[in-house]
Amino acid sequence: MTNTAKQLKQDYGDDPIAVRETGKYVDEYIGGFVEKWDELIDWDQRAQSEGRFFIDLLKERGAKKVLDVATGTGFHSVRLLNEGFEVISADGTPAMLSQAFRNARANGHVMRTVQADWRWLNRDVHGKYDAVICLGNSFTHLFSERDRRKALAEFYAALRHDGILILDQRNYDIMLDSGSKPRHTYYYCGENVQAEPEHVDEGLARFVYRFPDGSSYNLNMFPLRRNYLVNLMREVGFQTVTTYGDFKETYQQDEPDFFVHVAEKRYPNEEEPS
Template identity: 30%
Template sequence: MSDRHRIHEFYSGIADRYDLLMPWDNRRKKEEGFFKKILSENNVRSVLDCHCGTGFHLVMLSSMGYDTDGVDLSPDMIAMATKNLRKHGMSCYIYNLDIKEISSVIEKRYDCVISMGNSLPHEFGDENLYCAIRNMYDVLKPGGLCILHLENFDALYRDRERFIPSLYTRDGECVDVFIFAIDYHKDSVVFNILSIIERKGKPEFNVDVVEYNPVSPGKVRELMEKAGFKGLRFYENFNMDIMGTSDSYDLIVTAKK
């Protein structure tokens, strides 16, 4: 099975539950201040979200006044993003593209490109990773800003935590439970997600499995510099604490064209 087919299969299966797994209110509280600060400091007006998923960043950044477009490989996630944008009274143009094709298809050039939520490690092999990063570079205006958010796989592999904190929410008769387990391999890391979605006492069980390339921070630096990015900065959370100062598994990278 090809990488592209696996990605389609995973996101098609989880699209209607993804926003339960990643509650928007929690994400906005965690990320909004970071984006306000860094986009303002870099005079950003236009943003391309290169893995827009169900549209969280499209909605948030549009509501903050930015000219925002999206890209995603999964038609099912794009359908959810379109629905979410409409619910918030917004519209953004979303390209159904592989990130490795964006610079040859999208004519517009942006002040900022982002790839959030551990999306970049769907790419396996240095050649594919480099192609994705280079395409992000090429759709930026001169001096443009790139923001990447992914797992710090060096930290994950150091600790080899098998289970990560589960998610439980209840709202009246609606109960959502997500349990996460990680399998560590030499060249891949597999996230197993058990979800229990209960409505009016009727539970629905699903198991979704997604494989990632455990790309190290050092490899990210190497490939971004090879693509032409300058001034790389590595943070471990959205408070912009420098990588390595706590036990966070988040990795946030900023760089300029």
Template identity: 25%
Template sequence: MMYAQFASVYDELMLDIPYPAYVDLVDTALHGLSGKKILDVACGTGILSVLLAERGAEVTGIDLSEEMLAVASSRASGRFPSMTFVHQSMQQLHVPGQFEAAVIPIDSLNYLEDEHDVEQTFKRIHRALVPGGLLLFDVHSTFKTDVLFLEGPFTYDSSTISYIWETEEGEEPHSVHSELAFFVREQDGKYARFDEVHYQRTYPVMKYAELLEKSGFSVERIFADWSDEAPDEESERIFFQVRK
């Protein structure tokens, strides 16, 4: 499948994500974005990267998918031609320079296979940040992986895209295995099918805090579901704001 078609699917599926709120969180934590160097880890199609750049940040995006990076580069090229995108895994992050902040948005960290990879990612980002640098990321809660994800199958239907999303409990604690069948309407009105398999794993809040502290970070705050509230038993998305 051509990357442009996949990116179109990805972007539509992300329409409900309040990316501007993510920008506001980083802006507030850094007391302004103008001139700040920011690392967008697992940048995908560059939606957040461009929004950060619109506020004056100098953004470098990394992602494991060359197809996603091609779309991100195309998205940024007209307005931010100097924006850099690097094909790299987050646990092997190695980019030149130092950054005032790094973000790992929209549960991207949950795609790492094990605890070691999570710790390596934190350590690599720690090295890339200036003293006092910010790391902001979000992850699925254990309630979401253990309860909500297992309430599938889930379906989605729009004028151009439909999917059937089936889930089952993964082998590791707080993990979920997903199989998605997408149907994308083409210009002739026919639908083309493609399939995706995803595996995500999360950890209890205190395990993330432990790994962050082992990697040299100090935890500033932990909050949930795009609010200022502390996580509770039924929170779905957990945010961490930490400093080097």
């Protein structure tokens, strides 16, 4: 058992909103929080909310081999395994990977898992993939632009020449600009589970997650602005980026709870060499 899994309480020191470090997420996902993560997600409700959006998107692109770099407790990996995709499931948190493996077994699959830090992804994960998925607002665990550029470059390198990256994020723009709280219509559907920001500024979004048994946990994340992230993807090398708002291609900027970015590695109208 890891030290994180043994922890009974999260530790942010004397000033929690001063904790703005990429590596902190490993300590945040302590055993008790991981055990309740599926209660927060509610797999059935989340599957109903997402529908077949990601499945159909991947099949339309002809993807067969998928790298899930933010597996968490395995929700998307298991859904893709159920649909016949070849999936490698990676995460930086051992406790999450252990829970994901158990969830996969309960669904009749033996999950292929890898513990990996995105910044050195290709050191631990080998081969090329038709698609890389980074879902569940996970990319916002990266606090420095250097880390974000490095991670995106690692995702890019893991893709085949015509591969795609699918990455989502909360609509932090509306939180930063108007102070509005997310509606959680799509991602966090657990009954009687509250997930809301305690503090938001341009460098930190600190969320609290409250459960029916009275327990609560926090996550400190970086509030990525939509246009900043899209531009960063293009600067790293992705040729086109299409953004969906709550799984819709047409939306008002301030409406979605989540943005989903689909970044193409292949050049538009690229011709195969003869």
